[in-house]
Structures are given as structure tokens and as C-alpha cells.
Amino acid sequence: MLELLTGAGLAVSAGLNAYIPLLILGLAGRFIEEVTLPAGWTWLSNEWVLGIIAILLVFELVADKIPAVDTINDWIQSVVRPASGGIVFGGGAGAETVAVSDPAAFVESGQWVPIAIGVAIAFVVHLAKALVRVAANTLTAGAAAPALSTAEDITAVTLSVLALIVPILVLVVIVGLVVGTTVVLRRARDRRRRVPQPETATRAASG
Numbered sequence: 001m002l003e004l005l006t007g008a009g010l011a012v013s014a015g016l017n018a019y020i021p022l023l024i025l026g027l028a029g030r031f032i033e034e035v036t037l038p039a040g041w042t043w044l045s046n047e048w049v050l051g052i053i054a055i056l057l058v059f060e061l062v063a064d065k066i067p068a069v070d071t072i073n074d075w076i077q078s079v080v081r082p083a084s085g086g087i088v089f090g091g092g093a094g095a096e097t098v099a100v101s102d103p104a105a106f107v108e109s110g111q112w113v114p115i116a117i118g119v120a121i122a123f124v125v126h127l128a129k130a131l132v133r134v135a136a137n138t139l140t141a142g143a144a145a146p147a148l149s150t151a152e153d154i155t156a157v158t159l160s161v162l163a164l165i166v167p168i169l170v171l172v173v174i175v176g177l178v179v180g181t182t183v184v185l186r187r188a189r190d191r192r193r194r195v196p197q198p199e200t201a202t203r204a205a206s207g
Helices: 002-016 019-031 039-045 047-063 069-093 112-140 145-165 167-194 198-206
Strands: none
Touching: 002 019, 002 069, 002 112, 002 145, 002 167, 019 039, 019 047, 019 069, 019 145, 039 047, 039 069, 047 069, 069 112, 069 145, 112 145, 112 167, 145 167
16 A cells, blocks of 8 residues: 555656656665665666756756746646656655565566556646646736746655655645645636637627
8 A cells, every 4th residue: 555655646746747756766766775766766866867857857847937838848748747657656666665665566566557557647647737737827827837836846846755755645645736726727617707708798799
């Protein structure tokens, strides 16, 4: 159960920001004794890999906070975030962490299964993030992009850390994300309903 929550927390984080969970998982595997990455994922802790991920993260942090550019970035990330989700789910669920000491049974059930689950989770979260971003930009004329992006980054960091240390709390954060997403989308839908459509406005004027 804890292995699944660890992988899910990292994959959800990847759906928000592809590079934050990759960087945190790699750094944890490199510098924290209590975190041991599975054999197939030790490359994540390589210093060159970590450096490249850090550079990509900087570009992502900037692009995601600029209105209009964030939408283009979301299209580009439609492949990157799910791929990251597959990597971190497989690596995180198979890693020996502070909370998980025997993940072998989970991973050995099929190496492709954790990756596929991670891809699916990250892709769903990515779609929800993209929808919320479009809705928020519509409600605020793009003004909400920097604040919303910063909140997503903080959530991604929080999820990644909790997934490795206290995975049970991942459930709390995920529930909060679902509630927040639902609220934003409902407000955007209600606003669209209140705004007169062009055809309706033309008929009212001519009548």
C-alpha cells in the first residue's frame, strides 16, 4: 500500500511539473542514505542527469508563469509529464525509502506495470491542470497564471517529499487537488453561462 502511495504521489507531482519529482527522487537517491533507488533507476542520481533536469526545471518554472506561453507549454508537456510520471512511479514505488523497506514484491510483479500506472496518473493530472489553467486564465484574463503556477510548484514539491517520507499524507493532498480543480472548473462554467452568447445578444438587440 505504501509503495503504491509513494509512486502515486510522485506521478501526481509529475502531472503538475515534470521535473520536480525527477529532481527530488534523484537527489534523494544520491544524498539520503534511507532512500535507495532500484537498479533500473540509479541513473536518476547521476550528477549529469540531475544537472540537465535542473536546467529544464528552470525553463519550466519561467514558461509556466507567463500567460499564453503557459498554454503552449502545456501542449509541449503533454508528452513529457506522462513520461516523467512513468519514470518516477516506477522508481519511487520500487525504491527503499524512509516509509517503505521492502518494495521488491510490488516491482517484481511486472516491470512495465508501475510505469504504465505512472504514465496514466500523470496524464490525467496534466489534463486537469491544463483545463484549470485555461479556465483560470479566462476568469482573470491571464492574471492568475503566475500565482496558480507557483501553487502548483509548491504542491509538486510537497507531494514529492511526502511520497518519500510520509506517503499516507499523499491522499490528503490529492483530495485537496480534486476539490480545488472542481471549484475552478465550476466557476468557469458558471461564468460562461452568465455571459451572453453572440447569437443570443444579436437576437435580443434586434428584437
